[in-house]
Amino acid sequence: MKTPGELTPEALRRSCDPEQFDFVTTAELGNDAEIVGQPRAVEAVRFAVGIDHDGYNVFALGPSGMGKHFLAEHFLTQQAEKRPIPHDLCYVHNFAAANKPSRLMLPAGMARQLSEDMDTLVEEISSVLPVAFESDEYQARLHSIEEEFKQRPEQAFDDIQQHAKTHGFALLHTPVGMIFAPVKDGEVVTPEAFKKLPEEEQKRLQGDIEQLQERLQKILREIPRWEREMRSKIRELNRETTDFSVGHLIDELREKYAGHAEVLDYLLEVQKDIIDNARDFLRTKDGQAAGEGSSIKRRYQINVLVDHGASTAAPVVYEDNPSFANLIGRIEHIAQMGTLVTDFMLIKPGALHRANGGYLLLDARKVLLQPYAWEGLKRALRALQIRIESLGQALSLISTVSLEPEAVPLDVKVVLLGDRLLYYLLCAYDPEFSELFKVAADFHDDIERSSEHHLLYARLLATLIRKEKLRAFDKAAVARVIEQSSRLVGDGEKLSARIADLADLLREADYWAGQSANGVVTAADVQTAIDAQTYRADRIRERIQQEILCDTIYIDTAGTKVGQVNGLSVLQLGNFSFGRPSRITARVRLGEGEVIDIEREVELGGPLHAKGVFILSGFLGARYARAQPLSLAASLVFEQSYGGIEGDSASSAELYALLSAIAELPLRQSLAVTGSVNQHGEVQPIGGVNEKIEGFFDLCKARGLSGEQGVIIPKANVKHLMLRQDVVEAARADRFHVYPVDSIDQGMEILSGLPAGELNEAGDYPEGSVNFLVTQRLKELSAARAAFAAAAQPQQQE
């Protein structure tokens, strides 16, 4: 027999009917999970992807475990298929400035092809060039040039020697140089003979010698120029020879890449460079190719950073470790003879390179935790180009010569995934953030529960199940998961959007199905998984319950008491929360109308709790002491509470205790109460209603359900009920009751068994009603106070 106003068992839990599904197991469902119940976020992402302007990057905000990543990646992958495949990216040697490698952007797949072609070209050149340079024709021409230039100084020396001889001088060699000596009759003139010559003759000889010296000096100065001239002629010959033997090889490549101006320009540079450095390709005496493994061959290689040869769509990249270097790219070094060296082949791509032309997913928290990664990312997005530089360079800490690769134009949509708090903090403190991430994709924590969403949700589960490679779930199991999903958000009309928690449940249910050797996962497996989750987490809850059962913590679940009510609170430990009954008591004495919240006095109560107590004293004064002063002093306390108390969900319970204490009206201890109250005595909804009811139920069940026990909850919380199956069963068997109330009067009626009583025309409450008793008692207190005051006054006058 149900008490009027009590909730039916059906209202205690909004179950999900497996029969609404037209599949037997999830194996029948496709892999086409759509994003369920996130139209706002999807619309935001779709908008950001569609709009072709700078700064329209996305910040997907919502708590972690929401499946933001899953949803975003899923959606972006779909979008990426509609976008063109971006160009390949490669770096090549810059022949004009080796420390500034040039980039080539080529149609997808061409970079790899060009790289292979260049390798082949270098190989061919290595075999063709030595042959050309060893040919008789080349050797003959080389010889004739050398001969020509060797004859010049020889001729010049012969001439000057001849000239000296005809003028009576000989050219002699000293250990370090040459001298002209006057000769007479084939003999060098002795100093004695010289001195005997007339002074004029001596001067003439001296003048002649000076002239000869001048001529000789001129010849000596000419020699380096002649040598230079010879070298330049040889270079010209080498050039001609190389061009002849290599030109046709490069022409072939030129034809192949005819439509690509960048490649043609590069090939032109290559050709010029090979001609200038042909000698490096020739074999050394040992028969080893000079360029083997060394820079000559390396500099014609192609460093392919991004190869889209095998891509079928625009890239969607998620960078798990978004450090500065992993985002922007880096230049590696190799140790050579104790020094670190680098070249364009050691340029490595970052996530921005790989995602260029597509989408980049990043975890906002990880980006912010990596030193300078956030600044680097913003700089690239603002400049719309990727400039690879080391952190040392970026911060101007290091100025050693290093590579400065040509910047790469950037066209990418970045999707940051992060908490709401991060989003709002960035909005507030980073002025650039709002410019670069103009689109916020705000994910709901929960999804509206409807039969249409049930089906979509089932598909989402099927996708997760397949992705996780789990056993198929039968429809009853799916229904059970959906129910649990509602319970997770604490709302019978909502479904959880926390994919991570769901995935955990699916995996664990699959495990238990495996333990019981089930081919498919059943509702029982899901229930086992839920129970096991609870059992693993509820050590503290059990401990508290034991303390209550052995009467260390006093909680009555039978009988009646004045000024005492069972309140309900929720404790959250990690991810597990549970309800716990607390005894709330009120005492009243003569006073000046103050209600003392003991928790607040000792600073154990939070501001919301204090607010609740002020509200209830507001209600008390307004309702019962409009015509007379409120002449009481009341104290309220959570008994045996040694920690802090916060929230106003116990304010209705406190008010019940207070009214009971004023009216000296015993209240049923078999009931527990939750709900906050406003100044009009209306009971308002609170959070954690399911845990609170179950917390009291568990205690009563442990003591033995009397059939009297139950919980009073705010009416507005009824839609949130998703109680455990055993609570529902107890209610069905009339062993436990849940009473929804929307006013204090209704609550007091249930607790006291007396009618609350309404004001009649005379402004009085009917006799025997709760309100009558309260008013009556307050009048007595007021009179007592007046008497006390009158008795005290004459004394004062005396």
Next chain:
Amino acid sequence: MMAAKIRRILVALDASSHSFSALAAAAELAAELEAELLGLFVEDIELLKVAELPYERQIVSFSGVLRDLDKAGLEQELRLQAGRARRALEAAAKHSKVRWSFRVTRGAVVTEVLAAASVSDLITLGKTGWSRPGKRGLGATARTVLAQASGSVLLLERDIDLSHPLMVLFDSSQAVAGLDLAAAILHGKEDGLLVLIPGAASEDAERLQAAASERLKSLGVAKVRYRCLATLQGEQIAKLAQSEDGGVLILPGSSPLLKEAEFQNLLGRLELPVLVVR
């Protein structure tokens, strides 16, 4: 008739790179022939005389700068050069494990060299001196010594390589000395001898080849290659030397190739050492 055995090899050193090549070659030959090395450095008396002339200045070869010249300075430079030459000789001799001696004399270069040559069996000379850039062919000193020396002369501009074939010109049946020397240098090694015979496909040539073959057989050299030359010209021999990758060219002292112009032409084209046997 056996040629006189070579017991003493004279190396005229002027500290130029050619003369050091000559030294290395001489040391190698000395080791093969078990001969003694005689090093000679001549302080040129003419230079010393010129240094005493007033106003005389020298032009430094590598820079073209004019520098004052005085006798004391020149003597100092010559002493340093002689010291360098001595050290080089000592090192080369020790390396080849041959006996050696070194002497410094002052006088006219040619006279001193020829005087020293009279007590040696072979003179090695750099083709040119060290101070003349770009000069090819034969220097004046070498030319005079070659013309006036009574013994054999080895002319070279780079190191000798005895692992390459010896090329011997056999142009008259009297010129057996070259064959004898070649046999001595080969020292029992096989397959290293190429005999050049002038007058292709003529009776003379056949006769010469037979004579050479007989002589060499008697010297214990079995494997010999013969090459007949249509004309006896420097150019042809130079080409042959290049294609055969020859090590040393041995010419008889009586060869018409040694005539002034022809010989200059030959030396200008040849890079390998030339040994003139007398």
